[in-house]
Amino acid sequence: MDVDVLVVGAGLAGLYTATLLAQRGHDVLLVERRPKLTxxxxxxxxxxxxxxxxxxxxxxxxxxxxxxxxxxxPSQRHPVTLVSARDEYRVADMARLYVAASSAAADAGVxxxxxxxxxxxxxxxxxVVGPDGPAxxxxxxxxxxxxxxxxxxxxLALDRNRHLLVGAEKVFxxxxxxxxxxxxxxxxxxxxxxxxxxxxxxGNRAHVGVAGYADRFPDGLRRALDRFGASAxxxxxxxxxxxxxxxxxxxxxxxxxxxxxxxxxxxxxDAAGAVSPxxxxxxxxxxxxxxxxxxxxxxxxxxxxxxxxxxYDGAVLRAGFRGRLMLxxxxxxxxxxxxxxxxxxxxxxRFGRAAAGRILFGDKSFPAP
Ligand SMILES: Cc1cc2nc3c(=O)[nH]c(=O)nc-3n(C[C@H](O)[C@H](O)[C@H](O)COP(=O)(O)OP(=O)(O)OC[C@H]3O[C@@H](n4cnc5c(N)ncnc54)[C@H](O)[C@@H]3O)c2cc1C
Numbered sequence: 592m593d594v595d596v597l598v599v600g601a602g603l604a605g606l607y608t609a610t611l612l613a614q615r616g617h618d619v620l621l622v623e624r625r626p627k628l629t630x631x632x633x634x635x636x637x638x639x640x641x642x643x644x645x646x647x648x649x650x651x652x653x654x655x656x657x658x659x660x661x662x663x664x665p666s667q668r669h670p671v672t673l674v675s676a677r678d679e680y681r682v683a684d685m686a687r688l689y690v691a692a693s694s695a696a697a698d699a700g701v702x703x704x705x706x707x708x709x710x711x712x713x714x715x716x717x718x719v720v721g722p723d724g725p726a727x728x729x730x731x732x733x734x735x736x737x738x739x740x741x742x743x744x745x746x747l748a749l750d751r752n753r754h755l756l757v758g759a760e761k762v763f764x765x766x767x768x769x770x771x772x773x774x775x776x777x778x779x780x781x782x783x784x785x786x787x788x789x790x791x792x793x794g795n796r797a798h799v800g801v802a803g804y805a806d807r808f809p810d811g812l813r814r815a816l817d818r819f820g821a822s823a824x825x826x827x828x829x830x831x832x833x834x835x836x837x838x839x840x841x842x843x844x845x846x847x848x849x850x851x852x853x854x855x856x857x858x859x860x861d862a863a864g865a866v867s868p869x870x871x872x873x874x875x876x877x878x879x880x881x882x883x884x885x886x887x888x889x890x891x892x893x894x895x896x897x898x899x900x901x902x903y904d905g906a907v908l909r910a911g912f913r914g915r916l917m918l919x920x921x922x923x924x925x926x927x928x929x930x931x932x933x934x935x936x937x938x939x940x941r942f943g944r945a946a947a948g949r950i951l952f953g954d955k956s957f958p959a960p
Contacts, residue, residue, distance in 0.1 A: 594620045594702075595892055597717055597730035599709040599743050601628060604860025604877035605736030606692040611885035613699035617892055620728060621696065622719050626706040628693055629686035633738075633840035634874065635760060635798045636683040637774075637791060641956040642875040643681060652688040653681040654793040657772040660951050664935035665779035665928035667824055671938050675952045680774060682793050709737065712746040732888055732900075733856035736881075739841040741862035747853050750905065752864050754845030756786055756871060759816050760800025762836040765792060768829035775825040778931045781809055782819045785923045786871060790825040797831070799823045802842060802871065804923070812839075844868045844919055846912040847880075852887075852903040859884045863905060865957065868912060868919035869950065876957040880908075883960040911958025918950075 598609040601623035609621040625631050638648065656678030663670040693703055707721035716727040735743025744751045772793040782788045784807035791798045801815045808815050841861075848864040851857055859865070860877035867876065884903060891899035925931050937943040 592620065592726065593729045594618045595730065596620075596732045596734060596888060597622070597709075597728050598701075598734040598736055600735070600737035600860075600862070601625070601689070601693065601703065601705070602633075602736060602738060602860060602877070603689075603692065603874060604862075604865075604881050605734070606689070606696050607878055608734055608736060608859050608881040608884050609701045610692070610696040610699045611882065612888060613696065613701045615885070615889045617889070619701045620704065620730070621701050622704045622707040622709055622721070624706070624708040628689035628705070632685045632689075632836075632838050634685060634838065635789075635791065635800060636685040636688070636874070637680050637872070638683055639872060639875055639956075640677060640679050640952075641954060642878060643678075646878055648683065648688065649691045652683050652691055654683070654795050655772050656681055657774055657791070657793055659771055659773045661773055661775045661824070662935075662938060662947060663775065663777040663779075663824060664932045665777070665781070666932065667777060667822070670824075671944060671947070673944065673948055673951060675948075677952070679952050680791075682791055682796065682798065709742060711742070731892065732897075734884065734888070735856065735858040735862040736860050737862055739843045739861040741858060743856065744848075744858055744862055747856055749853060749858055750848035750850045750864075752841075752843035752845060752848065752861070754843065755805070756802050756842040756844055757805045757812055757839070758786075758800060758802030758842055758871070759812050759837070759839035760789075760798050761816065761820060762796060762798050762838060763834065764832040765795065765797045765826070766830040768792065768794060769827055770825065773825055775823075777819070777824070778925070778935060779928055780807070780926055780931055781928055782815050784808060784926070788815075788819045788823075790823045792825050792829070797826060797829070799826075800838075807926075842866060842871045842873070844871055846916050847905045847908045849906040849909060851905040852900040854897040854900060857884055857887070857900055857903050867915055867957075869915040869922065879957040879959075908958050908960060
């Protein structure tokens with residue numbers, strides 16, 4: 592098969608990049624190893640205000656707005672509550688959102704091949720293995736939208752994510768409950784070493800999760816999630832459905848990688864390390880970087896100049912992450928519950944609350960290319 596662009600991975604980054612390229616008239620094949628987009632979801636799906644303002648996400652895929660964040664020390668006693676004057680977050684029904692995004696891609700002319708794994712590069716073509724067996728694809732460019740552990744990055748000899756957290760969560764429908772839609776974050780390194788444990792309850796569904804450095808969970812990620820689930824805040828008085836969906840995956844937090852393009856292709860989303868090192872939010876960055884990628888690829892295809900991809904430079908974008916990388920380093924040093932409790936006393940001060948408010952409700956987003 593001959594195409595202009597082969598996109599590997601139908602997460603949000605791959606779906607969006609493929610759609611933008613097809614809308615510009617290019618012939619795009621999108622391959623995804625998952626047999627259906629509603630399974631094996633790897634994200635909570637919290638979209639921040641900046642994304643909701645700038646991108647037209649289908650409203651029927653979004654949960655109620657959330658303005659309230661409650662931050663807890665390891666003891667979970669005397670939390671700090673922050674309430675924004677604006678709607679800050681909405682949790683998407685990701686299964687529905689992926690289906691809507693794939694319909695938009697197909698409408699734009701993208702050929703989507705599910706249950707199809709990218710298996711490597713062979714001379715001037717790419718090998719994919721689908722339900723009908725292996726096939727060779729000749730593409731002018733390949734886009735690695737294949738997540739944090741990108742095989743495309745390896746095959747193109749581009750940079751690869753080395754600084755990763757792992758996260759896992761349980762998702763269930765909820766009814767009743769005593770509080771407005773709220774995002775609860777617990778700073779406890781014995782549950783979430785180097786990051787946070789969370790409950791996000793928007794009144795429709797609750798997500799209970801933990802994330803951290805894989806080698807620092809005292810008794811493993813799964814047990815940490817079970818322990819947190821047993822004492823998680825924010826669920827009092829709420830009815831829970833018995834059906835529980837489990838999600839999880841790696842989260843690159845080392846900042847945008849420096850080398851994310853070469854003459855044969857480029858990386859987007861998690862494959863490019865486009866995740867906030869501090870908050871571990873990757874949905875806003877993956878949409879913004881996909882727009883940049885599609886513009887650069889469009890120019891390269893129209894002008895027939897592969898060197899146009901050299902404008903797609905991770906080192907330039909990375910400069911905008913300096914502050915967040917420093918804060919990530921700081922969070923990684925909070926290794927014991929005692930230290931977390933001490934750090935938490937800072938959060939109770941006016942300065943601490945203002946700083947937390949800036950991180951949680953601020954206007955900062957992925958650096959504009
Ligand atoms: C537990 C967890 C919770 C998170 N919660 C949030 C959140 O609430 N808000 C937020 O902003 N960010 C969150 N993130 C981060 C965010 O989800 C990611 O940054 C974002 O989803 C990345 O999208 P992507 O398209 O780059 O990658 P992915 O969504 O990982 O998509 C990559 C796709 O490539 C496919 N693939 C991989 N290899 C191959 C191959 N060889 N052949 C074919 N297909 C392949 C995979 O099956 C997958 O579908 C979370 C991450 C985790 C792990």
